[in-house]
Amino acid sequence: MNLSPAPGDRTPLWVVIIVVITALPVVALPILIGRVQQSDVSDTVRLLLWGYPFYVLVGGWLACISYKTRQYMTWILVLLMVLTHAAMWLLASPEPFNTLS
Numbered sequence: 001m002n003l004s005p006a007p008g009d010r011t012p013l014w015v016v017i018i019v020v021i022t023a024l025p026v027v028a029l030p031i032l033i034g035r036v037q038q039s040d041v042s043d044t045v046r047l048l049l050w051g052y053p054f055y056v057l058v059g060g061w062l063a064c065i066s067y068k069t070r071q072y073m074t075w076i077l078v079l080l081m082v083l084t085h086a087a088m089w090l091l092a093s094p095e096p097f098n099t100l101s
Helices: 013-038 043-066 071-092
Strands: none
Touching (some): 013 043, 013 071
């Protein structure tokens, strides 16, 4: 049983680059953690924040491996990653909705 993909079964490089670029905002995790530690937020927000990098890594990996068989699933996962980045920044903001008014 061979687990490595055949040369024709690999995900195109441009898809991998898009997924990696989409996952890059997770490197700002120290900034997000600093924002959360400065404010009084619930433990649920802290737990979501610590699970955020794991989700991004798994979501990026699944987006890459699903491209060959289900291309639409790749784009759904990429969109969910972008929305997750926005949600984490909103959660880590001390008062995210005061700046909107």
